[in-house]
Amino acid sequence: MVRTPARQRFLTSGAGGQPPLSTSTIGLQLRPNDTELAGAAASPTALSKLESALAELKAIKIAPYLERAMTALRNEDAETCCKWALKALDEDERSGFAWRLLGIGREMSGDFANAMRCYESALTLTPEDVEIANDLGRLAYTLDMKALAGKLFAHFWMARPESPDGANNFACVLRDEGQFDQAVEVLKAALAQHPEHPQLWNTLATAVTENGDPATAITFFDEALRLDPSFVKAQYNRGNSKMALGDFAGALVDCETALTRTRVPSDVAMMKMARSTIKLCLKRIGEGWDDYEARLDPKFAGVTLFALDRPKWSPGDDIAGKSMLVMGEQGLGDEVLFANVIPDVLEAIGEEGKLAIAVEPRLIALFQRSFPTANVGQHITYKVETHILKGAAFIDNETVDLWAPMASLLRQYRRTEDAFPKGPRFLVADEARIAHWREALAAAPAGPKIGILWKSMIANSARSRHFSPFDQWAPVLKTPGVTFVNLQYGDCAAELARAKAELGVEIWQPPGIDLKQDLDDVAALACALDLVLGFANATTNLAAACGAPIWWIGSPTAWTSLGSDRFPWYPQARLFMPKTAYEWAPVMQEIAQALSETFASR
Numbered sequence: 001m002v003r004t005p006a007r008q009r010f011l012t013s014g015a016g017g018q019p020p021l022s023t024s025t026i027g028l029q030l031r032p033n034d035t036e037l038a039g040a041a042a043s044p045t046a047l048s049k050l051e052s053a054l055a056e057l058k059a060i061k062i063a064p065y066l067e068r069a070m071t072a073l074r075n076e077d078a079e080t081c082c083k084w085a086l087k088a089l090d091e092d093e094r095s096g097f098a099w100r101l102l103g104i105g106r107e108m109s110g111d112f113a114n115a116m117r118c119y120e121s122a123l124t125l126t127p128e129d130v131e132i133a134n135d136l137g138r139l140a141y142t143l144d145m146k147a148l149a150g151k152l153f154a155h156f157w158m159a160r161p162e163s164p165d166g167a168n169n170f171a172c173v174l175r176d177e178g179q180f181d182q183a184v185e186v187l188k189a190a191l192a193q194h195p196e197h198p199q200l201w202n203t204l205a206t207a208v209t210e211n212g213d214p215a216t217a218i219t220f221f222d223e224a225l226r227l228d229p230s231f232v233k234a235q236y237n238r239g240n241s242k243m244a245l246g247d248f249a250g251a252l253v254d255c256e257t258a259l260t261r262t263r264v265p266s267d268v269a270m271m272k273m274a275r276s277t278i279k280l281c282l283k284r285i286g287e288g289w290d291d292y293e294a295r296l297d298p299k300f301a302g303v304t305l306f307a308l309d310r311p312k313w314s315p316g317d318d319i320a321g322k323s324m325l326v327m328g329e330q331g332l333g334d335e336v337l338f339a340n341v342i343p344d345v346l347e348a349i350g351e352e353g354k355l356a357i358a359v360e361p362r363l364i365a366l367f368q369r370s371f372p373t374a375n376v377g378q379h380i381t382y383k384v385e386t387h388i389l390k391g392a393a394f395i396d397n398e399t400v401d402l403w404a405p406m407a408s409l410l411r412q413y414r415r416t417e418d419a420f421p422k423g424p425r426f427l428v429a430d431e432a433r434i435a436h437w438r439e440a441l442a443a444a445p446a447g448p449k450i451g452i453l454w455k456s457m458i459a460n461s462a463r464s465r466h467f468s469p470f471d472q473w474a475p476v477l478k479t480p481g482v483t484f485v486n487l488q489y490g491d492c493a494a495e496l497a498r499a500k501a502e503l504g505v506e507i508w509q510p511p512g513i514d515l516k517q518d519l520d521d522v523a524a525l526a527c528a529l530d531l532v533l534g535f536a537n538a539t540t541n542l543a544a545a546c547g548a549p550i551w552w553i554g555s556p557t558a559w560t561s562l563g564s565d566r567f568p569w570y571p572q573a574r575l576f577m578p579k580t581a582y583e584w585a586p587v588m589q590e591i592a593q594a595l596s597e598t599f600a601s602r
Contacts, residue, residue, distance in 0.1 A: 081105035095126035110299035214244035269300035277559035286415035307391035313404035321352040420568040425547030433524035453534030475592035489516035544570035
């Protein structure tokens with residue numbers, strides 16, 4: 001039988017040629033991870049344990065390869081570690097130890113999908129090694145497979161109840177599921193036994209931050225750093241809490257300090273992304289966009305890859321008379337937000353040039369109307385392993401001189417606040433549909449018509465804390481003399497029923513429109529209203545980009561405000577922000593008063 005070298009087969013199979021376990025990560029999207037999960041595969045403690053285990057394998061044939069892989073790990077040389085681990089597997093493909101070393105190397109390189117396969121193989125071959133379950137749980141967590149991660153961490157914790165690692169990691173899952181009190185109780189119990197454990201203090205601080213108390217969290221981060229001054233993630237996370245308190249300068253110091261202390265490629269990319277948003281909040285806008293390119297680093301956990309083989313645009317490139325493709329990226333709201341650079345690109349290309357714009361399918365009609373000289377089509381999105389891959393099938397790549405991700409264009413065209421558009425709109429809603437909605441709104445209850453949105457459909461604690469709870473909308477909804485119009489997409493029946501039952505407020509439902517899918521019509525409806533009021537999401541971006549009057553409810557930590565007391569992307573927007581993150585009640589009272597003052601005469 002001819003052996004298939006491990007270096008050729010580990011990408012597609014588990015140990016011994018069998019398929020990987022049921023924890024396959026294909027098709028899942030990565031997210032940035034700012035959590036310090038305990039039991040890091042290449043930590044000094046973990047390496048010490050591995051060296052002890054290796055000492056028991058001295059007599060086996062592949063021991064020299066394993067020793068060289070271990071030496072590479074101690075030197076933080078992931079590539080060399082993988083090289084020697086693969087050589088070992090070429091000799092003995094059923095070596096659980098070699099699979100584990102290969103997994104650590106791939107994880108250090110940011111190749112999480114293949115790292116997970118390697119750990120799966122190692123756990124299959126050496127099920128008694130519960131440390132591998134912790135490693136596998138960490139990757140499942142990183143890949144946003146929280147349910148699986150929780151089970152793996154629980155398995156590890158039950159097998160090693162004396163270890164603080166299981167408590168730490170299980171608490172991370174509880175925290176991310178919004179079970180803050182439970183997470184804190186788990187961590188308090190663990191700290192009673194291990195008060196000198198810096199990771200437990202760090203995780204406690206992240207749970208407290210997520211629960212809306214960043215000031216107290218900083219005290220816990222300080223304790224983690226007192227116990228371990230070189231604790232990179234605690235330094236980075238403390239910066240995040242300082243951001244929540246509006247201390248952008250302090251956040252930048254912590255982020256840059258953390259950057260100097262890590263060599264893990266995925267962490268470097270994540271921290272550069274964080275630094276970009278801090279710089280934007282500090283009005284260092286050009287530098288912020290430069291750092292924002294970290295989102296395209298293949299080592300970045302949430303990277304989007306592009307299936308394009310044409311030259312990529314760089315700032316300063318002469319595009320006059322060229323054929324250029326601009327690729328929409330990230331979320332739907334971001335595609336709208338970043339599109340305010342398209343008029344600049346059209347001007348730079350000139351009448352002799354050609355522009356193609358690839359966007360989410362629901363935006364095609366709106367973008368084609370707004371930019372009639374451009375060729376607007378759909379970007380095709382695939383999931384390859386854990387990464388998103390985008391392409392543009394509607395255009396022949398051979399006809400493209402240059403291409404650019406849409407947000408990258410900001411590096412040239414939006415380096416200062418003064419460079420942002422001063423005009424009332426850069427997207428054009430359908431005038432016939434605006435007229436239709438004005439007629440439909442006339443049949444609604446009397447009074448100025450105010451469209452409202454109050455939540456995001458992305459349901460996680462990190463996202464939701466940037467939105468006021470619906471309960472706190474009561475002062476706004478009680479504003480006399482106005483009619484509120486529902487613009488909230490997704491399932492919001494419970495909130496609408498509560499507004500009617502508890503406040504006596506009927507939020508008018510626009511007939512015959514899917515608020516999630518019919519985005520061209522949503523834009524027209526927004527332009528027919530007297531005001532759109534809400535937090536940042538796809539609909540508020542659509543409304544503002546089309547020139548609708550808008551009151552924007554923002555967080556003081558939102559980088560899109562660019563450190564300004566206005567919203568530079570949309571000149572007509574009025575911005576309402578709390579003085580401290582998460583303190584929404586005073587803001588909602590301020591909005592209620594502003595509504596009464598603005599619409600009282602109507």
